[in-house]
Amino acid sequence: MSTTADLVTALKKELKSAQMTYADLAAGLKMAESSVKRMFAKGDMPLSRIDAICRVLKLDFADLARRVADAQPLLRELTHEQERAVVADKKLLLVAISVLSQWTLEQITSTYRLSEAECVKYLAQLDRIGIIELRPLNRYRLKLAKTFRWRPHGPVMEFFREEVVLDYFRGGFDGEGEGLLLVHGSISRSLAPAFLERIQRVAQDFAQQHQTDQKLAEKDREGYTLLLGMRSWEFEALTALRR
Structure with missing residues (x-):
């Protein structure tokens, strides 16, 4: 407001x-x-x-x-209370993840078992939480910065550690465009921030490509999740909500 x-x-x-x-x-x-x-x-x-x-x-x-x-300045991080509100309802979390990917209401309701009324209700909740600004015709503007991240030890990351990580790594990472690398080594402490910066740049490049490719037809796009390893993946609890 x-x-x-x-x-x-x-x-x-x-x-x-x-x-x-x-x-x-x-x-x-x-x-x-x-x-x-x-x-x-x-x-x-x-x-x-x-x-x-x-x-x-x-x-x-x-x-x-x-x-x-x-x-208004964009948010780089939510408060603990805001994150706790997001994970309190699995369907709200689903819609939050969807808006972070810039999905429209039509895309969400055609992919998951949510009615338009339910989806609008959850969009309104995300507006109150501060993640989006809900606009006419159920369009919205994300109020999160490009550098946004979930709190490292906040409710959302705790939920993903407990409920999602094993589901993600259960995959073989052997499909087209997938891969999993595990590299161990000892390097200078002074160089560690430089490697972290490279990882952050890869994440930013991936996010930017996602935005660019929204103009492509849906048949020409595939959903991936980047987490040091990358595979075409969806949390099974969300898959259960598909139509």
Whole structure:
């Protein structure tokens, strides 16, 4: 939810973009220029006034609010409480994983045994948790940074360690485009961060390729999970929810 101060800051940017002075705005609002300047200097005004300024700018309030939301800093990590809410319901976790992969509501409901109403309910929960901003027509915007990761010892990673890891490694990693490497060795402590950085770059490259390939037809894409090893894989508890 946007604060009034955020909306006022956005209005200042819109005034500058429209090359409109405080005097121009005052004339449009039928107010004294000094009153308009004082109003913006305080950075606080009622929503009715913000709405009036939007009309002068010929700007829809919903568009202003959306621009404010888009400008908010993205989350690199959730709180312990937010993660605990995600893993408390397996179906909510399924939808959370799906939105992290930028799946649409239609893709989720056609793949898993979730009704549209259920899926919308879970999207609304993810909106309240702070993972997405739910938009009209059940579209959404992820509020997570590209560097987002689950808390190393948080509820989500604990769930995956207890419920998912063995399921993942049970595979043979011998399918097309799959592989599992286990390499042990002793290296300089000073070099370890450099190798970690390489691993992080591979993960980022993989994530970026996922975004790029969303324009391809579904028949030309395959689901993979990258975890130092990579294979085409889906957690069996989620498979059980498929249609």
